[in-house]
Amino acid sequence: MIGRINHVGVATPSIAEAVKLYRDVLGATEFTEPRTLAEFGVTVVFVTLPNAQVELLEPYGDTSVIADFLAKNPRGGQHHLCFEVEDIYAARDELVGKGATVLNEPRIGAHGTPVIFVHPRDMGGVLVELMQTPKDA
Numbered sequence: 703m704i705g706r707i708n709h710v711g712v713a714t715p716s717i718a719e720a721v722k723l724y725r726d727v728l729g730a731t732e733f734t735e736p737r738t739l740a741e742f743g744v745t746v747v748f749v750t751l752p753n754a755q756v757e758l759l760e761p762y763g764d765t766s767v768i769a770d771f772l773a774k775n776p777r778g779g780q781h782h783l784c785f786e787v788e789d790i791y792a793a794r795d796e797l798v799g800k801g802a803t804v805l806n807e808p809r810i811g812a813h814g815t816p817v818i819f820v821h822p823r824d825m826g827g828v829l830v831e832l833m834q835t836p837k838d839a
């Protein structure tokens with residue numbers, strides 16, 4: 703059911719610091735402009751690599767989806783893995799049918815297509831994001 707890895711989500715207390723790391727230490731050259739997704743309580747920058755992206759997530763506002771994670775991991779860390787699927791509703795129904803806990807109704811994510819998150823307890827300890835493949839990809 704899952705397709706390619708779209709991105710790896712990395713939570714950080716400071717996108718500016720994280721961008722420095724990926725640019726100056728790791729040598730990445732392609733970054734998106736910072737964008738705030740108020741509904742998720744995050745500001746994101748994507749680092750574009752040849753085969754996938756890294757999503758840098760900084761908390762925004764009082765009810766960030768990464769607030770608990772950063773409370774436990776103050777310096778930041780790997781937060782989720784995002785796989786592409788062809789049809790987010792079919793994927794959601796299939797996972798629910800197999801007993802997985804889907805955490806949200808499909809909603810528009812950072813790439814403009816619907817996403818869902820699946821609870822880590824059903825995913826081997828990894829928070830999994832499924833994202834409908836963009837039409838122009």
Ligand code: CO
Pocket residue numbers: 709711757782784831
């Ligand atoms: Co993501």
